[in-house]
Amino acid sequence: MQQPIDMKRFEQLKAAGDLPSPRGVAIAIIRLTQSMDVSMAELARVIKGDPAFVGRLIKAANGSLGKGRRAVVSVQDALMVLGLPAVRTMALGFSLLSNYRRGACEAFDYTRFWSFSLVMALSMQALALRVRMVASDEAFSLGLLARVGELALTTLYPAEFGRVLHEIAAAPASRQLDLEQAAFAMNHCELGAAMLLDWGMPLPMANAARFYETPERAGICEDAREAALMQCLVLSRAIAQLCLAPESEHARLMAPMLRLSGRLGVSRGDFVALCEQIGRDWGEWGRLLLLDTGRVPAFTELSARDETAVAKTAAPAGEACPESGADARVAQEPDGGRAAEADKVLRVLVVGATDEERGRIRAALKTSEFFFVDGNDDDLVIERAIDVQPQLMIIDWSQDDCADWVRALRSTRFGRSLYLLALLDSLDDTILGEAAEAGVDDFLARPVRTSALSVRLKAGRRTIALQRRLEHESEELRHFAAELAISNRRLQEAAMTDVLTGVPNRRYAIDRMQMEWTACARHHRPLSVMIVDLDDFKEVNDAHGHDVGDMALRQVADALRSELRVQDVVCRTGGDEFLVICPDSDLNAALACGERLRAAAAGLQIDTGGPSLRLSVSIGVATRDDSMPGMKALTKLADRGAFLAKQRGRNCVVALQVPGSAF
Template identity: 60%
Template sequence: MPQPIDMKRYAQLKAAGDLPSPRGVALAIIRLTQAPDVSLAELGRVIKGDPAFVGRLIKAANGLIAENRRAIVSVQEALMVLGLPAVRTLALGFSLLSTYRKGTCQGFDYPRFWSSALLMAISMQALTQRVRVVAPDEAFSLGLLARVGELSLATLYPEAFSRLLAELKRDPALQQVVLEDQAFAMNHRELGAAMLADWGVPDALVQPVRFHEEPELAGYAEDSREAGIVQCLVLARAVAQLCLAPDSEHVRLMAPMLRLAGRLGLGRGEFVSLCERVGRDWAEWGKLLQIRTEDAPRFAEVGSAAVDAVGEAPKVAAEAAGPQPMRALVVAGAREDRELLRGELEAAGIVPFTAAGADAALEAALDVQPQLLVADWSEEGERVVRGLRDMRLGRGVYVICMLGSDDEARLLAASGAGVDDFLVRPLRRAALTVRLRACVRTLVLQQELEHEREELRNFAAELSISNRRLQEAALTDPLTGLPNRRRAIEAMEAEWATATRHGRAFSVMIVDLDGFKTINDTHGHDVGDMALRQAAATLRGALRAQDLICRTGGDEFLVLCPDTDLKAAMLVAERLRVAVQASPVETGGPQIFLTASVGVAMRVPAMGSVDALIKCADDSVYRAKQRGRNCIAALQLQSGAG
């Protein structure tokens, strides 16, 4: 089981003030709800100091009431419906959203993070209204904050975390938490759990959040409340994943979701109806919180297509191939016992193996890997049982011991060593049959549980990989493979903040392909797309390793040059211009020759924002066009700046 974060280090991070934390009215609300004698009237007065939070609170409360009931319209009514713990965590979540919409971690997609968090929140609320494992109001906040550890690492270590995310994009087989542990000596799961606990979230909710990405590590009993919360979190994250995925991924993602929903007791129709409600609420919440949302998938169609693809009750490959027989290891000295056991085991469909002596039995256990051990309770038998229980493969083996009598002291000693059941000699066929039936029922339940855990594990791994692919796709221009406009804006803001904080040079270029409209009009859009792809590859190949090029639209590209002054940027711009001019487009017919105009600008203290820097570069490229195209220009050189 993974170790929790070192609390001394967490206290240092908290004391330094670098961790994401609530502010303003939200902080006052959190402190007030922790007071033992707080009144709803007093809390209501504080909440009314933040009109935005008032609207969000009432919206959250209305999400909990039945559709045929009168809508909640006042803060007091909302407080009575939600209760203090939910109000506290809602204030926390909404405060973090307002404060950390953007950040300096270049590789972290802040809008997508919050859109996904909102979907998880709404999905958790909807699921727990049907699967009663936690109060729906608490579930909303739990979903909203489930991935706060990732936001925290992006806030604490923006540059290092950005590099880590880039490494994950290059190799999706890598494990994010392993890379985080190597880079930061902690990971987002443990950090997020520590933060939730520090904010007063009950441990019974914190631990499921901590383990929901790898449920098999939790070790919860299948029918426990915590296991139910974990499954709801996994399914809520899957709903978020599907809503943010391209249409082509919907059916593939929906199939395992239907299986997991079935384990939670939700039929296909009920689950599809739940997802449709989540989609509607997502749009409404998005407007209220000013979070980017998209058109929700057509869940009814996707659900039907998923069923058609895999069947209403899909069977795993192992089931299709037929059940594998169970194996038993018999360690018995008496010949008549061995023969009776062999006959009854074979009648029960269990393949028997025999061994004599503790050493031989333990060696046979490694080879056979039995599900059942039947052994004489003696000094040798005790060695076998204890040795088996010390092995990882032996912890789940069902152990039956054979005793000469039902002496209580010997029974207790056997149980303490790890024995599950016993038989008294002389062995009776009926007693043996009853014991074996009980054993088989137990082992079948264990196998079913392990199969479900494996499914959940695979599902979580598949979601994690899909999430990385989708994050990359959301920031990539599909035609050229370059980062897109959204990625460009985020990268600009991050580089601007770094340059401002450390006093470093920072230059940008706008590259505009000359006469591109004519190519489209003359040769068609297919040839135009070929020209764009080749121009993108040419520009990327001519840049330095530290530079970033993005396609911002049409025939326009943005180049970011960190730690680069205007003079050096002009040299890079000239290299780009020459590279484009020297690379004719091969169309399979006539060659097409491209040229480019490049506008260059450098950040100077007089510039108040990223927009001012982009405008300067845009004005410069316009000047290059005026000069006859196929040239570079920087207005700052003419004005003496840089």
Template identity: 60%
Template sequence: MPPLDMHRFEQLKASGELPSPRGVALAIIRLTQEEEVSIPELARIIKSDPAFVGRLIKAANGTVPLNRRAIVSVQEALMVLGLPAVRTMALGFSLLSNYRKGACAGFDYGRFWSSSLLMALSMQVLVQRVRVVAADEAFSVGLLARVGELALATLYPADYGRILLESRRFPELRLFDLEQQAFAMTHRELSAAMLVDWGLPPIFTQPVMFFEQADKATFAAESREAQLMECLGLARTLAELCLAPSVEQTSMMPGVLKQAAALGLNKEDFAAACERIGREWMEWGKLLQLETLAPPQFSDLIERSGGTGQPVPAACAGADGGAEAAETGARDGGMRVLVVDDEASIRKLMCAVLEEAGHTVFEAENGRIGLERALDIQPHMMVLDWVMPEMEGLELVRALRATKIGRSIYILLLTNVEDDERLIEAFEVGADDFVTKPVKPRVLAARMRAGQRVVRLQQELERDREEIRHFAAELAITNRRLQEAALTDALTGFPNRRYAIDRMQQEWTAAKRNGRPLSCMIIDLDGFKQINDTYGHDVGDMVLRQSADALRLALRGQDVICRTGGDEFLVICPDTDLAQGLSCAERLRAAVDALAIVTGADTLGLTISIGVAVRDDSMADLDALMKRADQGAYLAKQRGRNCVASVQGGAAGAQR
């Protein structure tokens, strides 16, 4: 099955707003698609972009063993990488250069590209050990694996910004679900569809489709697709770890090690691989002018996490501190509460009081372990001692409030301090309440009940917000579908006349401002009225649909085709002169001419007449351009149909 309804994808593509390569990258991609590619010619085009030269040679050196001579020339890099990898790298680097900024306020473009670069480098290093695909191809796949996020930010900047903000404020809401509600598609589907459209083989596009939701994949356990999907998943996790605050990195490491173990990587080998990824990230960041952070010391992270792929052992005694208890939550309507105190007697007293109140209690003996446990358990409430070894209470509060998980936890401090200024400082740091020592069980229970009411009110408020968000998302998707329906021809799925005029005006303005050529075509189906009269409108509709499919497949990537009425189509061709327009029109004519439409006992042939026109200085507005194209179509009809013609410059296409 295709990753996305390709009919829907073609509509998005026809809008001209999808991220796409430009300039030298576009020339490289087009040249590498030719059957006979001259390496010297390709090298000449590449050398016209010094920035891409440097990136290409560095990428090639990343695939060469460390004890081999370094690659220093474009020709050597081409020989090492191969044409498919060069084409995909040109695509990825072009997108990086042209989409560093955008209109989506909620989308962090810098972080997106830094994360994508980390994924690219992680893929390059990982596949050299797993040996599932070539390292150079893996680099490009890692760089483009999440391009659907960039595409949604480009297509729907305001709506996608709102969705990203919601997903950050409320981590329990899955980004996929929000995207599906708002756009009737997800970024992973769009990523895979774009890679398919750019010519990447299924061995790459299918893992890209599923690596963020591996449970939905149906790959055979030991297949290349399954291994590549696991590599992408690990690369994504490594990118998140490198960009996470340092206080969260240790708690993330067990999950990373578990993914590495699933790929058969031992601890030492994986640590060395991660160190190399960190070094390469810093070097590539300078080359691509991307902001990077100091990479983590992976050996230290692995040691602090226990050096295994299992969760860090629970620090509490008496209560069930495993992940299962944290997931099931508190019993009988209670809360998950984490007690952090260096005195075992205090923890014992806390546990007794809180368990009697119906809460599920976890323990930690110092601030550092308490922070790790909080990020792992995600408690509703925490009771912290003000003075503790390794990390004091206020320092722990600051660290928690700096994380997504910690911002929603109700925090109660145990303290001997009665100084008003110190207590004010505690509240300003982020504490919600305090209890003075020695702790009185009844006072503690009363403070915890007050805190529980606050947590419950927050939960109720969040449920109300979720209902509103759900209703708003459903309304937004309904409005979007109505808008699409208003601009779409129901029979062919092409944009309709209303869309065509608006889009034509945009392209006219852009061409006039930038001094770039703009061509258009008017296409008429030959003898369509006779088909309708002879076979009926059902057959006529089938003919229209099949001819529309043939035209869609024969178009170039930048062209936009619309059905303007009856059996007439308009094709908008940006950056296209008259000769190129005639050549493209001839390809469309041949595609329809090759159709054999089966209608019961009869098989129908179909032809089209095409008029082509290009914008020139004599034209006052776009109506003049369309009129010239219409005159060309009339000329093609006069010449016997099934041909291409233009009234400009005496040019005309081949007549059949």
């Protein structure tokens, strides 16, 4: 049974503290934007504390403007253009990008993941400016975070998710969502949608992220605004796949993209121009975010090829957007193995120092991966450290404001375990005390002697090795906890599922009703329920036996489920009785749904392998109103409607709130 992840289960994952989450200045921005009385000046002051975010915010604001508009050059202007919700989501997305460039899942290509997400963000922004189904800045955020569920699974279950990716690499035809469901009792789309809702993203956007990989399951009318949003997300994913695919695959992927753009009402010429602009923006954003973007495809040339020839080599329409595991699986490019190997060596970041000192450090650590940065720009040092995430950092203490940005690094998650070695011009007690208070682990006096440097670096290596061992042991504990959480989730799901029919059982129905009742009361939304009772089911059991009766129950349950919307749920609450919960449905909509269920049951020819049977159902419908003291009153009213339907001759739908309403 595939049920959407509910917020109760999501809160359990969230409480563990391992889900990807914003950090640093992003948290302050998010908290401020959630306040109704925050001033633009106060928010701008906080944003200016993160120069890297300032640049990204201004660039995003300019990207959301139409042609011929005056360029945004200040934080205040950017805030006026984007608005608080978009700024909050962008702070979240860019914080995740900065802090989750690496992770424990060696099979997952983090760099490719973020480059792919960046193309999706730019594609959504460009499409939003043309289709006008959502604000372009909100579309940018949705594209950037649409695949965040995959990042969450790599963080929660790195070893298990790695095995899923290996399975996909071994059998490319397998569906990533199905493998995730089997491994974790949830998939990345469900988890990502729950995270987006938790972060305050509107429900239609979260639903688009949940279903854009399986739009056939969304149950949304093609003319609805949500359908256009989902189609834009599907097309953005296709553009990202083409941008990161080998050149030999470009022609095959281009033709389905042109068909998708046509459905959105974007002409061929406009779409090609849009893709060319996305490619240029991809390169600029990549440099801004320190991401490898690769070579931009020749969209104009691909479009100019003979359309018939392209169609012959294009994938079938159902394969236009293959599972995203093809983008996140074990890296098949030549640099994929090197990326995993780089995490096994010592990453060293040297700030300042002379060329001679850098040479000696490199000679003393021959197998390490080195990065150098000048210490003149404090923001650049911190940004580079967050990007590289070194294990050993050597600092020229003669640089200005060293103590301040060392404290800033120590406040980050990776900075707490960072080994810091300071190069001092003198061993003055005041300087030593300042360095120690800021968080330096060891020091080395100038001029740097090779023997002293070797001793200090060996001590650093031993400390880092001990940290790695502790991290490995902690990872084993987390792995055990993850397996236990998955087992508990499966047991919980089994306890909530009716074994015979595979639909939720009475226990689930009670919990779900309580949740929906509370939500509808809080937000003043409609809620309807239906009691569906099989007619003359006892005679089936008496005449043909319980085995045939069980077959009939299973097939009727499947027929009922097939006629419901995605947000509706059918539960088996008794031997031959079902409860249908319909959130956001008024009485008229519920009556129409009840008629669909009645017709589906009446038209079902039950296959028993022997006698062919037909059954009908009697349905009672009720809608919540303010006079009802609780959910029991609502279900009791629907139950009375089902009883009246039986009295009126069965095979009909009755709602006591509309006297005489039987179809």
